[in-house]
Amino acid sequence: MPGTTPKARAIGVELRRAREDAGLSARQLAEKIGKSHTTVGRWESGERSPRPVDVATVLSALGADNHLREELIELARNSNGRHWVASSLPEQQRQLAALLEIERDATLVVSASPLLVPGLLQTSRYARAIIGAGGVPADEVETRVAVRLGRRDSIMRSDPAQLLALIDETVLRRVIGAVDVLAEQLRAICEVMQRPNVEVRIIPLSAGWHPALEGPFDLFESNNRARVVHVENRRSGQFFHEQDDVKAYQDAVSWLRNVSHDPEESLQLIADVIDEMEAEL
Structure with a gap:
């Protein structure tokens, strides 16, 4: 079941935390990155695996530090792996x-x-x-x-x-x-x-x-x-x-x-x- 893997869940946890730390709602973040709020919600819940470029876009919009961005992008490279x-x-x-x-x-x-x-x-x-x-x-x-x-x-x-x-x-x-x-x-x-x-x-x-x-x-x-x-x-x-x-x-x-x-x-x-x-x- 793509998007329901433990890695996807871990990425979702970090994306939600970064958004909350930035003081934005899921809808506000979605508007900033040009995505629907349902897509953002699915990423954060782990129902859908974001691509590395999606992770980079979200974290850049949230002003997250480079270290976190590099770690999560790497995690997203094979989020549906065995x-x-x-x-x-x-x-x-x-x-x-x-x-x-x-x-x-x-x-x-x-x-x-x-x-x-x-x-x-x-x-x-x-x-x-x-x-x-x-x-x-x-x-x-x-x-x-x-x-x-x-x-x-x-x-x-x-x-x-x-x-x-x-x-x-x-x-x-x-x-x-x-x-x-x-x-x-x-x-x-x-x-x-x-x-x-x-x-x-x-x-x-x-x-x-x-x-x-x-x-x-x-x-x-x-x-x-x-x-x-x-x-x-x-x-x-x-x-x-x-x-x-x-x-x-x-x-x-x-x-x-x-x-x-x-x-x-x-x-x-x-x-x-x-x-x-x-x-x-």
């Missing part, structure tokens, strides 16, 4: 902006987590322990924690996305921060599992090998948008949106559902682990 790998810091920041937009629009989020509690379920102390130990500069830790906690709005708002969290059993026993931090985190998961839009399934150790052991991933579905998958490691993030690529992850989700405990069994397992930890505190 996938998007972001390894530089500026591109990672643009990818995060796209991820936040995609999460906000999602009707379904599937998070496969073999190593850590999924970001949408993390408590502040658990998130802080991860971010603080990950080499993030001390003056950036609280900002990043706030961003991560803010992402939970996608499943907590009045019209929330459905969340399917597929979590490996080892995550329940991996002490992050301290035992009391992990216990608090597991209690928070039990609490959020009471929400009708949240389904948590634990993949037991007895499942053996499963696709999530190849690495964590998030799959997003939304109305009138192509499904996208996001994966990341320590040095880069990557989006997939081509149908064949996404289907490979959908097949992985089906596998994980088949080998995981159902929600009731998962809740009981988490409760049992909490009891074991609290006996040690």
